Amino acid sequence: MTILTRRGVRIAVAVAAAGALLLSGCAGTTDAKSDYSTLPKESGKPQTGGTATVALTPGLSPNYIYPYPPAEASGTVIARGMLWRALYRPSGTGGEIVDPGSSLAELPKTSADGKTVTITMKDSQWSNGKPVTSKDAAFSLALLKAAIAESPANWSFYTPGQFPDGVTATTPDDQTLVLRLEKVYNPSYLLSMLELIYVMPSADWSIAKTGGPVLDFTKPENAKAIYAYLISQSADQSTFASNPLWKIVNGPYQLKSFEPTTGSYSLTPNTKYSGPGEHRLAQVDFKAFTSASAVLNQYKAGKLTVGTLDSSFASQIPALQQKGYHVYGAPAPARFDSLIINFKNTVDGFDKVIAQKYVRQALQQLIDQPGYVKSRGVYNGAGEVNYSPLGAESPFPRSSATNRPTPSIRRPRSSS
Numbered sequence: 001m002t003i004l005t006r007r008g009v010r011i012a013v014a015v016a017a018a019g020a021l022l023l024s025g026c027a028g029t030t031d032a033k034s035d036y037s038t039l040p041k042e043s044g045k046p047q048t049g050g051t052a053t054v055a056l057t058p059g060l061s062p063n064y065i066y067p068y069p070p071a072e073a074s075g076t077v078i079a080r081g082m083l084w085r086a087l088y089r090p091s092g093t094g095g096e097i098v099d100p101g102s103s104l105a106e107l108p109k110t111s112a113d114g115k116t117v118t119i120t121m122k123d124s125q126w127s128n129g130k131p132v133t134s135k136d137a138a139f140s141l142a143l144l145k146a147a148i149a150e151s152p153a154n155w156s157f158y159t160p161g162q163f164p165d166g167v168t169a170t171t172p173d174d175q176t177l178v179l180r181l182e183k184v185y186n187p188s189y190l191l192s193m194l195e196l197i198y199v200m201p202s203a204d205w206s207i208a209k210t211g212g213p214v215l216d217f218t219k220p221e222n223a224k225a226i227y228a229y230l231i232s233q234s235a236d237q238s239t240f241a242s243n244p245l246w247k248i249v250n251g252p253y254q255l256k257s258f259e260p261t262t263g264s265y266s267l268t269p270n271t272k273y274s275g276p277g278e279h280r281l282a283q284v285d286f287k288a289f290t291s292a293s294a295v296l297n298q299y300k301a302g303k304l305t306v307g308t309l310d311s312s313f314a315s316q317i318p319a320l321q322q323k324g325y326h327v328y329g330a331p332a333p334a335r336f337d338s339l340i341i342n343f344k345n346t347v348d349g350f351d352k353v354i355a356q357k358y359v360r361q362a363l364q365q366l367i368d369q370p371g372y373v374k375s376r377g378v379y380n381g382a383g384e385v386n387y388s389p390l391g392a393e394s395p396f397p398r399s400s401a402t403n404r405p406t407p408s409i410r411r412p413r414s415s416s
Contacts, residue, residue, distance in 0.1 A: 052306060055307025058289045058290060061262065062075065062265065065077065067200065070231055071154050078265055084199060087119075087195065088103040116180055117180075120177075133202075138217075139217050140197050141167070146227040167181055205248075253284070254270045264285070300319075
């Protein structure tokens with residue numbers, strides 16, 4: 001079964017969380033009978049200035065600022081994507097991988113043999129006024145390789161022998177990045193990897209110590225030293241908002257403050273941001289919470305502008321709408337509640353038992369997906385029936401996604 005969530009709302013930021021509905025504050029009230037399947041209509045005139053307060057998902061408060069945290073950091077990164085933009089921005093839709101219009105580069109062009117990929121950077125700049133160049137993208141790739149060389153666990157998307165293994169980067173000019181591949185990749189796979197490359201400032205971060213000389217990051221030993229230095233700097237949470245390194249960004253925001261004890265932080269506009277989009281808010285405050293109920297209490301108090309509501313509080317939606325919140329869910333799946341069966345488990349002969357079709361039919365009969373979705377005590381309509389490991393908006397749908405793969409057994413009639 002798929003639990004529906006909201007993919008995001010644009011109040012200069014986007015927020016989403018599994019098993020939740022997204023709320024945004026507004027003036028006035030909304031229709032309490034809404035099925036929260038569509039975005040609210042825009043009303044009034046946009047105002048410049050003010051502060052938006054965003055609820056962070058409980059348990060996911062950030063504790064790192066460098067875009068590629070090492071495995072031992074065991075946490076999340078502050079506003080990743082808002083401080084340092086990725087080479088390509090995810091499209092947010094099932095039919096496309098990236099959004100070319102809002103990305104830092106034009107779509108890649110691949111040679112006939114599939115082993116040379118040419119990427120043209122768009123015109124954009126850093127917060128210190130320097131241009132974002134192809135060298136910055138190559139720098140980010142070099143540091144990602146350095147992180148993986150230290151430990152494959154440092155990048156959760158890494159598979160040995162796959163990207164970025166066997167990938168070399170050259171920069172013929174400031175606008176052109178050329179990737180040469182040892183093997184041919186599926187274009188969709190390669191694009192999905194490139195959207196994970198957060199572009200970092202090579203001219204200012206290619207150092208191995210504070211005040212040290214700029215190093216040639218194309219040499220693996222230098223990339224390793226640079227990576228070690230940046231990791232050490234990112235370990236000091238008390239300096240996240242004051243360290244000059246972290247003030248050089250290419251995203252729409254800069255970090256104003258960070259509270260190490262809670263993970264709450266505030267962002268202010270990057271005045272040198274070159275788009276896409278425009279600034280209106282003067283500040284965005286991200287508030288950390290320890291529980292979903294604490295978030296609900298802040299909604300009730302009217303102290304949050306936008307955030308997520310845990311599905312267990314779906315019964316609170318009418319009251320929150322009366323307070324002026326827009327509530328809506330997303331067609332995209334957030335997670336699957338799946339029953340995973342080990343058919344090769346030999347304990348007590350389980351493998352032989354589960355091999356019987358009537359046993360599997362009986363298990364299926366016990367899983368009443370439509371009932372779970374409708375139950376006010378569980379999801380209150382915030383879900384959909386799904387018999388496939390793929391989501392509702394996947395570009396590779398299966399015809400069996402909405403049909404039981406194993407028919408339910410019928411209860412035999414009693415004889416009189």
